Amino acid sequence: MQTIQQLINGQFETSQSKEMIDVTNPANNEVIAKLPVSTESEIERAIACAKEAFKTWKKVPVSERARVMLRYQHLLKEHHDDIASILSKETGKTFEDAKGDVWRGIEVVEQAANVASMMMGETVENVATDIDTYSMIQPLGVCLGITPFNFPAMIPLWMFPMAVACGNTFVLKPSEQDPATPMKLAELFIEAGAPAGILNIVHGGKDQVNHLLEHEDIKAVSFVGSVPVGQHIYRTATKNMKRAQCFAGAKNHSVIMPDANKEKVLNNLVGSSVGAAGQRCMAISVAVFVGDSANWIPELAEKIGKVKPGLWDDKNAGFGPLISPQAKARVLSLIQKGKDEGASCLVDGSEFTLEGYENGNWVGPTVFAGVTANMAIYQEEIFGPVLCCMQVDTLEEALALVNANPYGNGTSIFTASGAAARYYQSNVEVGQVGINVPIPVPLPFFSFTGWKNSFYGDLHAYGKQAIRFYTETKTITARWFDDESDSGPNMTINLR
Numbered sequence: 292m293q294t295i296q297q298l299i300n301g302q303f304e305t306s307q308s309k310e311m312i313d314v315t316n317p318a319n320n321e322v323i324a325k326l327p328v329s330t331e332s333e334i335e336r337a338i339a340c341a342k343e344a345f346k347t348w349k350k351v352p353v354s355e356r357a358r359v360m361l362r363y364q365h366l367l368k369e370h371h372d373d374i375a376s377i378l379s380k381e382t383g384k385t386f387e388d389a390k391g392d393v394w395r396g397i398e399v400v401e402q403a404a405n406v407a408s409m410m411m412g413e414t415v416e417n418v419a420t421d422i423d424t425y426s427m428i429q430p431l432g433v434c435l436g437i438t439p440f441n442f443p444a445m446i447p448l449w450m451f452p453m454a455v456a457c458g459n460t461f462v463l464k465p466s467e468q469d470p471a472t473p474m475k476l477a478e479l480f481i482e483a484g485a486p487a488g489i490l491n492i493v494h495g496g497k498d499q500v501n502h503l504l505e506h507e508d509i510k511a512v513s514f515v516g517s518v519p520v521g522q523h524i525y526r527t528a529t530k531n532m533k534r535a536q537c538f539a540g541a542k543n544h545s546v547i548m549p550d551a552n553k554e555k556v557l558n559n560l561v562g563s564s565v566g567a568a569g570q571r572c573m574a575i576s577v578a579v580f581v582g583d584s585a586n587w588i589p590e591l592a593e594k595i596g597k598v599k600p601g602l603w604d605d606k607n608a609g610f611g612p613l614i615s616p617q618a619k620a621r622v623l624s625l626i627q628k629g630k631d632e633g634a635s636c637l638v639d640g641s642e643f644t645l646e647g648y649e650n651g652n653w654v655g656p657t658v659f660a661g662v663t664a665n666m667a668i669y670q671e672e673i674f675g676p677v678l679c680c681m682q683v684d685t686l687e688e689a690l691a692l693v694n695a696n697p698y699g700n701g702t703s704i705f706t707a708s709g710a711a712a713r714y715y716q717s718n719v720e721v722g723q724v725g726i727n728v729p730i731p732v733p734l735p736f737f738s739f740t741g742w743k744n745s746f747y748g749d750l751h752a753y754g755k756q757a758i759r760f761y762t763e764t765k766t767i768t769a770r771w772f773d774d775e776s777d778s779g780p781n782m783t784i785n786l787r
């Protein structure tokens with residue numbers, strides 16, 4: 292049985308803790324690894340090593356920091372399939388989907404290798420006579436990342452490569468449900484030449500996170516996870532005078548106009564609703580049919596009903612099991628609530644199980660029609676393979692529905708009309724909008740920009756916003772004397 296290690300000061304070591312968490316295979320809930328919870332003194336040591344390493348790492352030339360990222364992206368690509376298979380086994384994701392999880396993380400590392408041009412300051416010559424002002428961007432110190440289970444490669448890679456490329460050092464507390472993937476990422480980072488103490492990894496849950504959040508040597512906190520935990524982390528981090536960016540839950544709507552291409556709409560909705568068992572923060576969980584497009588609901592349900600859940604290495608599987616028995620119980624209770632509240636369950640996956648894997652966290656694809664805004668299946672993030680179909684008469688009504696929703700992570704509109712798309716993109720109160728693109732996750736030269744209850748903070752993940760999040764700006768106003776003349780003391784605030 293594998294025991295998951297932690298990483299402190301460049302050394303992979305087994306925690307001295309007696310407290311263990313089981314890491315399970317979601318397909319049958321067999322224990323596949325033991326995760327010792329890091330002790331308080333180990334967490335202290337990780338922070339102290341990161342603080343010490345910062346003293347030298349911040350002075351390493353930016354091009355050398357970038358070269359670590361170049362070597363890292365090369366190694367990640369070389370080990371792409373190994374990481375994906377570790378990831379599949381502990382999350383249940385299909386191998387193809389796991390490869391996507393790894394790849395979208397590699398793209399951020401590629402961007403981190405471009406750090407020098409993103410860290411350029413600005414200069415204005417002669418802000419007053421013979422006086423120039425210029426700015427420079429400097430790292431903060433020790434940064435902290437707390438990551439969720441659903442993207443164990445991509446989301447850690449949203450964080451530490453950008454922070455470290457800027458000259459910071461990092462402590463990562465990955466999800467306790469799938470820690471082997473981030474440990475593999477760390478192994479390759481060390482192999483890429485990251486000096487000791489630049490990246491440290493400790494394990495655990497609530498208590499360990501709270502200890503980290505209270506620590507005065509942590510300067511910035513990046514979190515991705517559920518709404519209640521995100522709110523708690525944002526409040527605690529800011530109360531402790533830290534900078535924070537907290538990405539939280541979602542309820543993403545797709546608006547379907549009657550002039551859209553029907554085949555493309557249906558195929559796009561299948562993948563974006565039940566792909567990854569609906570455990571994506573950008574999954575489409577609500578399809579809003581405008582006018583006559585509602586006639587397509589039965590055909591959509593039929594297509595979704597044909598998607599087969601299966602094991603990670605089954606090439607015909609559309610998606611895998613949910614992460615845990617608790618996640619499954621939650622999804623089943625919401626499906627039951629949907630039925631009780633009067634939605635029409637066109638496809639019911641609540642009885643699904645995979646032969647030979649009856650102990651797994653299986654839920655089949657599920658489609659509800661006739662969903663209304665007061666129902667629990669609309670109001671709560673289900674985080675399972677469940678699509679809610681709603682009907683409205685006009686685009687204005689669809690927009691009002693989406694804007695009244697407290698979440699604002701992603702949305703999409705399917706239409707052949709540029710005017711309708713433009714109206715929607717301008718007026719929708721959601722941070723990431725797809726036009727005939729169901730899951731509009733921006734590539735890393737942009738930033739991941741959720742709004743409302745899907746994000747607490749100011750500066751978002753990766754891209755230029757991450758550079759600003761992980762740095763301070765310093766402005767320097769400079770004059771060099773080239774003569775002996777002097778006009779006496781300046782008693783005003785003006786430069787002269």
Ligand code: NAD
Nearest residue numbers: 438439440465466496497500516517520538539540541572
């Ligand atoms: P979670 O909130 O349960 O856990 C996230 C992290 O917080 C884990 O590392 C966990 O150990 C830690 N944690 C859990 N409870 C805590 C507590 N009480 N105090 C301090 N730390 C705690 O989330 P999850 O179930 O791992 O992930 C799924 C959620 O993440 C969904 O809500 C999903 O929408 C969201 N998510 C959002 C985005 C985004 O970009 N907005 C991306 C991925 C996932």
